[in-house]
Amino acid sequence: MAEPIIRIDNLRKSFGTLTVIDGLSFDVARGEKLALIGPSGSGKTTILRILMTLETISGGRIEVAGEPLFHMAKNGAEVPADEAHLHRMRRHIGMVFQHFNLFPHKSVLDNITLAPILTKGERRADAAARARELLEMVGLADKEKAMPAQLSGGQKQRVAIARALALQPDIMLFDEVTSALDPELVDEVLQVMRRLASETDMTMLLVTHEMGFASEFADRVLFFDKGRICEQGPPDKIFRNPEEERTRTFLRKIIAAGHRV
Amino acid sequence: MGDWPGYLTLIVQGAWVTVKLTVMGSILALLVAFPAGLGRLSRHAPVRWLATAYIEFFRGTSIFVQLFWIYFVLPFAGLSLTPMQAGVTALGLNVGAYAAEVVRGAILAVPREQFEATVALNLTRFQRMRHVILPQALPLMLPTFGNNAIELLKATAIVSLISLSDMTFQAQVVRSQTGSTLIPFLTILLLYFLMSSVISTGVRALERRVTRGLDGVR
Numbered sequence: 106m107a108e109p110i111i112r113i114d115n116l117r118k119s120f121g122t123l124t125v126i127d128g129l130s131f132d133v134a135r136g137e138k139l140a141l142i143g144p145s146g147s148g149k150t151t152i153l154r155i156l157m158t159l160e161t162i163s164g165g166r167i168e169v170a171g172e173p174l175f176h177m178a179k180n181g182a183e184v185p186a187d188e189a190h191l192h193r194m195r196r197h198i199g200m201v202f203q204h205f206n207l208f209p210h211k212s213v214l215d216n217i218t219l220a221p222i223l224t225k226g227e228r229r230a231d232a233a234a235r236a237r238e239l240l241e242m243v244g245l246a247d248k249e250k251a252m253p254a255q256l257s258g259g260q261k262q263r264v265a266i267a268r269a270l271a272l273q274p275d276i277m278l279f280d281e282v283t284s285a286l287d288p289e290l291v292d293e294v295l296q297v298m299r300r301l302a303s304e305t306d307m308t309m310l311l312v313t314h315e316m317g318f319a320s321e322f323a324d325r326v327l328f329f330d331k332g333r334i335c336e337q338g339p340p341d342k343i344f345r346n347p348e349e350e351r352t353r354t355f356l357r358k359i360i361a362a363g364h365r366v
Numbered sequence: 367m368g369d370w371p372g373y374l375t376l377i378v379q380g381a382w383v384t385v386k387l388t389v390m391g392s393i394l395a396l397l398v399a400f401p402a403g404l405g406r407l408s409r410h411a412p413v414r415w416l417a418t419a420y421i422e423f424f425r426g427t428s429i430f431v432q433l434f435w436i437y438f439v440l441p442f443a444g445l446s447l448t449p450m451q452a453g454v455t456a457l458g459l460n461v462g463a464y465a466a467e468v469v470r471g472a473i474l475a476v477p478r479e480q481f482e483a484t485v486a487l488n489l490t491r492f493q494r495m496r497h498v499i500l501p502q503a504l505p506l507m508l509p510t511f512g513n514n515a516i517e518l519l520k521a522t523a524i525v526s527l528i529s530l531s532d533m534t535f536q537a538q539v540v541r542s543q544t545g546s547t548l549i550p551f552l553t554i555l556l557l558y559f560l561m562s563s564v565i566s567t568g569v570r571a572l573e574r575r576v577t578r579g580l581d582g583v584r
Binding site: 188206207220 | 479480483485487488489490493497498501502
């Protein structure tokens with residue numbers, strides 16, 4: 106197997122006395138589509154936030170593209186990463202948030218072109234051309250001049266996806282991207298992600314409660330409970346034939362709550 | 367009583383001094399408010415201490431005393447200022463301390479999610495502030511900045527204590543020479559009100575400008 110693009114080794118994370126991730130290890134292969142499922146508080150969103158460097162770690166080690174994420178070499182020793190190192194490492198990673206987090210003071214087009222212009226030094230015209238391609242892809246070609254407040258939730262989320270893609274990261278993190286949407290707007294976002302999954306070789310990590318989507322999207326499903334992986338495998342196995350009692354209980358609850366499997 | 371045009375000229379000259387003090391004092395207040403407000407949010411403890419010391423000192427002592435120190439005591443340290451310079455410095459530093467807290471509060475009021483989006487898009491610390499946080503914090507600051515500017519306008523009257531002939535001082539002069547209290551003080555009442563109206567109208571126009579496109583957001 107080729108070198109994994111993400112390597113998580115004995116990761117620990119606590120907030121004060123509360124341990125949310127407890128000795129977690131797993132690898133992600135380049136191009137792999139991974140779904141992270143589990144009850145709320147099981148640590149799955151925290152993992153994405155750590156990978157995006159929105160949280161620090163309490164122990165363990167993460168490597169992205171063969172380089173440590175939170176450590177760096179200095180005078181032959183390994184020390185905690187500084188902002189410059191994090192800045193360099195973040196270029197590998199993009200993230201889409203549950204609540205979109207678009208910039209309300211910028212138009213749709215400016216939301217998408219801001220980071221490529223600032224962080225990659227792209228010329229405005231080039232960034233705008235690429236932004237228009239991305240808007241086309243997410244089905245919002247006619248919205249480039251709109252302000253975020255004028256868009257529906259589904260449209261906002263599709264802009265947020267285009268914005269993250271504009272930086273062309275190797276890894277995309279999707280944090281419950283449909284949870285804040287009205288039910289009738291969920292599909293338009295899932296369609297975009299389906300297309301992304303089939304047309305690109307980006308590595309994708311998806312935290313979701315949409316089990317139906319997880320099973321068609323993912324190469325591998327990780328079921329989390331209490332900050333550890335309780336069970337993992339291909340979607341067919343996890344959703345149709347789980348081994349662990351906790352996985353079965355969780356899936357039963359999700360179905361009872363009306364989520365599609 | 368045929369001298370009224372001359373007396374009114376005195377008051378208008380005083381009004382001009384008041385306007386100059388207000389405008390320059392406000393500019394100085396803005397210039398110190400941003401570094402001090404941002405300084406209080408700095409990652410570096412010494413910067414935070416310095417900003418906090420400035421803010422607490424100027425909010426915690428009277429502007430009257432500050433003016434006296436700047437004009438009468440600083441010369442002993444080798445720094446002599448003209449009355450106008452001393453007035454602008456005292457007013458600017460005093461109101462700047464209040465405005466610094468406005469800057470800090472507005473920055474903290476921008477939702478955390480906005481900051482997280484800037485990290486995910488890999489902006490540098492400076493770019494985050496410049497392109498995302500400050501543009502959203504500014505509309506929150508403006509109404510209070512307007513209040514601060516009006517407070518500064520009204521505080522300008524203290525400069526008569528260091529021999530500057532501002533509007534209130536000139537009204538006193540007219541009063542003592544004519545024996546009339548009503549006319550000079552009605553005049554400056556209207557002039558103060560006019561000046562503060564200009565400030566609030568201007569700030570409201572600015573507010574409309576910077577919140578354009580943000581309708582429905584707040």
